[in-house]
Amino acid sequence: xxxxxxxxxxxxxxxxxxxxxxxxxxxxxxxxxxxxxxxxxxxxxxxxxxxxxxxxxxxxxxxxxxxxxxxxxxxxxxxxxxxxxxxxxxxxxxxxxxxxxxxxxxxxxxxxxxxxxxxxxxxxxxxxxxxxxxxxxxxxxxxxxxxx
Amino acid sequence: xxxxxxxxxxxxxxxxxxxxxxxxxxxxxxxxxxxxxxxxxxxxxxxxxxxxxxxxxxxxxxxxxxxxxxxxxxxxxxxxxxxxxxxxxxxxxxxxxxxxxxxxxxxxxxxxxxxxxxxxxxxxxxxxxxxxxxxxxxxxxxxxxxxx
Amino acid sequence: xxxxxxxxxxxxxxxxxxxxxxxxxxxxxxxxxxxxxxxxxxxxxxxxxxxxxxxxxxxxxxxxxxxxxxxxxxxxxxxxxxxxxxxxxxxxxxxxxxxxxxxxxxxxxxxxxxxxxxxxxxxxxxxxxxxxxxxxxxxxxxxxxxxx
Amino acid sequence: xxxxxxxxxxxxxxxxxxxxxxxxxxxxxxxxxxxxxxxxxxxxxxxxxxxxxxxxxxxxxxxxxxxxxxxxxxxxxxxxxxxxxxxxxxxxxxxxxxxxxxxxxxxxxxxxxxxxxxxxxxxxxxxxxxxxxxxxxxxxxxxxxxxx
Numbered sequence: 001x002x003x004x005x006x007x008x009x010x011x012x013x014x015x016x017x018x019x020x021x022x023x024x025x026x027x028x029x030x031x032x033x034x035x036x037x038x039x040x041x042x043x044x045x046x047x048x049x050x051x052x053x054x055x056x057x058x059x060x061x062x063x064x065x066x067x068x069x070x071x072x073x074x075x076x077x078x079x080x081x082x083x084x085x086x087x088x089x090x091x092x093x094x095x096x097x098x099x100x101x102x103x104x105x106x107x108x109x110x111x112x113x114x115x116x117x118x119x120x121x122x123x124x125x126x127x128x129x130x131x132x133x134x135x136x137x138x139x140x141x142x143x144x145x146x147x148x
Numbered sequence: 149x150x151x152x153x154x155x156x157x158x159x160x161x162x163x164x165x166x167x168x169x170x171x172x173x174x175x176x177x178x179x180x181x182x183x184x185x186x187x188x189x190x191x192x193x194x195x196x197x198x199x200x201x202x203x204x205x206x207x208x209x210x211x212x213x214x215x216x217x218x219x220x221x222x223x224x225x226x227x228x229x230x231x232x233x234x235x236x237x238x239x240x241x242x243x244x245x246x247x248x249x250x251x252x253x254x255x256x257x258x259x260x261x262x263x264x265x266x267x268x269x270x271x272x273x274x275x276x277x278x279x280x281x282x283x284x285x286x287x288x289x290x291x292x293x294x295x296x
Numbered sequence: 297x298x299x300x301x302x303x304x305x306x307x308x309x310x311x312x313x314x315x316x317x318x319x320x321x322x323x324x325x326x327x328x329x330x331x332x333x334x335x336x337x338x339x340x341x342x343x344x345x346x347x348x349x350x351x352x353x354x355x356x357x358x359x360x361x362x363x364x365x366x367x368x369x370x371x372x373x374x375x376x377x378x379x380x381x382x383x384x385x386x387x388x389x390x391x392x393x394x395x396x397x398x399x400x401x402x403x404x405x406x407x408x409x410x411x412x413x414x415x416x417x418x419x420x421x422x423x424x425x426x427x428x429x430x431x432x433x434x435x436x437x438x439x440x441x442x443x444x
Numbered sequence: 445x446x447x448x449x450x451x452x453x454x455x456x457x458x459x460x461x462x463x464x465x466x467x468x469x470x471x472x473x474x475x476x477x478x479x480x481x482x483x484x485x486x487x488x489x490x491x492x493x494x495x496x497x498x499x500x501x502x503x504x505x506x507x508x509x510x511x512x513x514x515x516x517x518x519x520x521x522x523x524x525x526x527x528x529x530x531x532x533x534x535x536x537x538x539x540x541x542x543x544x545x546x547x548x549x550x551x552x553x554x555x556x557x558x559x560x561x562x563x564x565x566x567x568x569x570x571x572x573x574x575x576x577x578x579x580x581x582x583x584x585x586x587x588x589x590x591x592x
Contacts, residue, residue: 015163017186019472023517028463029356030329037326038165042222059366060325065359073467074190167324171369176315177504178481181474208473211509218503221319311459313482334461338518370486 001084001142003094003108008080009138010043013100016073027071032107033063036095039079040111043093047137048130055118056127061090062112069106076100083134086143089123090114091134149232149290151242151256156228157286158191161248164221175219180255181211184243187227188259191241195285196278203266204275209238210260217254224248231282234291237271238262239282297380297438299390299404304376305434306339309396312369323367329359332391332405335375339389343433344426351414352423357386358408365402372396379430382439385419386410387430445528445586447538447552452524453582454487457544460517471515477507480539480553483523487537491581492574499562500571505534506556513550520544527578530587533567534558535578 014035022028044052052058071077077097084094090112097106116123135143162183170176192200200206219225225245232242238260245254264271283291310331318324340348348354367373373393380390386408393403412419431439458479466472488496496502515521521541528538534556541550560567579587 013163015161015186017182018189019182019185019466019474021467022463023465023467023469024353024355025467026355028330028333029359030326030333030463033326033329034165034167034324037167037324038163041166045222057320059320059322060363062363063325063359063361067356067358070355074193167318167326169319170315171317171319171321172501172503173319174503176478176481177507178315178474178477181477182472185472185474205468207468207470207514208511210511211473211507213507215504215506309459311457311482313478314485315478315481330461330463333463334459337462341518370489 001140003084003110006082006084006094007139008082008096010039010046010081011078011098012039012042014039014077014079014097016071016075016077018073021073025072027073027075029067032065032067032071032097032109035077035079035097036109036111039081039095040093040113043081047134052130053118056124057116057118058113059116060111061114063109064111065107065109067107069104071097071099071106077106083138083140083143084110086126086131086134089125091126149288151232151258154230154232154242155287156230156244158187158194158229159226159246160187160190162187162225162227162245164219164223164225166221169221173220175221175223177215180213180215180219180245180257183225183227183245184257184259187229187243188241188261191229195282200278201266204272205264205266206261207264208259209262211257212259213255213257215255217252219245219247219254225254231286231288231291232258234274234279234282237273239274297436299380299406302378302380302390303435304378304392306335306342306377307374307394308335308338310335310373310375310393312367312371312373314369317369321368323369323371325363328361328363328367328393328403328405331373331375331393332407335377335391336389336407336409339377343430348426349414352420353412353414354409355412356407357410359405360407361403361405363403365400367393367395367402373402379434379436379439380406382422382427382430385421387422445584447528447554450526450528450538451583452526452540454483454490454525455522455542456483456486458483458521458523458541460515460519460521462517465517469516471517471519473511476509476511476515476541476551476553479521479523479541480555483525483539484537484555484557487525491578496574500568501560501562502557503560504555505558507553508555509551509553511551513548515541515543515550521550527582527584527587528554530570530575530578533569535570 020031080096085092093111095109168179228244233240241259243257316327376392381388389407464475524540529536537555539553
């Protein structure tokens, strides 16, 4: 799905820490991924429930990020998260870092995540029930049309 | 001043990150100091103004922390900050990590901070103006009785 | 340039920290970028000299990473760094995380970096002198053929 | 035991990361604890074996640190670790951060650690076998004289 058409149903503040800033006064790029990770986890808790990680593990397989403008400390930022694509054994999240005052987009990131069975440590197909809940949560029925 | 008598005028939420948790499911001890640091900075911004760090640097000289109970992810926590003592070239902050739902105290920490001149990189005496503002902000006039 | 043809002239150990590991016992994905960043900085110090960052700043514009297999603590890892492409105002680094005992490739990452003038905070063209030094350091004269 | 009399049998390099540095160019204080933690873990692996954490958990109960001089990036540092005291249900580690070129002591830290049963999540007495091994590893038989 084209990222331009994504309507974000999930947005939350991400608190910056004093130690996130590097010598240039910029938030270090590795911090962005820590923030994306945090909001990704809450997104999944919110969409699928906190019990999700009991049997099924989710790991990051691929990350693709564009850094558009630097974040300074203590900017007030929020992170938006939506599902961009649901495949058979993986799904793709699309996330944006936004300056909450200026609404400037600071960074966009696509993350491909793979589900696996925590007992056998093997990748598994995504449960149809999960697919439906994600599509409902995101108010995006097109996610269930499983075109690649 | 006895820490039992401290009334906290500054309290703020500290957002946990997914990566803060270690193998035992506990928030790692180094993370606490990153959170204390963050709230310490905001405390100083709130009490003394965001311009404080333009000429005067503040460095940590001593840390003394008691870990009372583990923090789990995603516990909702807040951090309380107050000045415990003001000396000639240093001041001591007293901070507590609180579980915001149970009000359980998770960790208490005393931090001695030293002020220094950013130009000459030398420790300097704390400005009387700063002392008065800190005492006012904390509603604690006893801080100005400069007993050791 | 095709990444298959890259010969790495720069390899260094990256020390894992106890706090790098998440609840699943895996090194968290944000840590990889902190390690890539560290080795990227040393690569540039080694190739261009430690004075490089005095006038010229370098920021990350794009990151593209494939996570091939998890890293466990305390795996012994090394990171390889090479230049993949040199453009007019940007250059692309190609990096790999390797398990130093098994030689298994854990993660590969491409990072597009943009040079800018620290005084004016504006992107600037990469100095021809820098391009030549990078190509020499990597023993890769093809880097100077500036095809996109 | 007086810290002046401690002879360190365990010393290891701790690699700084680019993101460890704050706006003032100093390594942030929370990073020290992440490094202490890392070297503490390896100390325990080296002294007691990597299987130690299978049944017995170890948590930090108290930290007391003196920051003597700032660490700059990319200083080459090492961390020394020794046992300072062994009690019934806790033991105290003494650690120092040293600049490996100048041998300057940058920070000293005492950490009280408590052992607990991972199954019942209750503090337990330290095994006499562990006490003997720690004293042997540190070549410090006085550690077994259990005076407070």
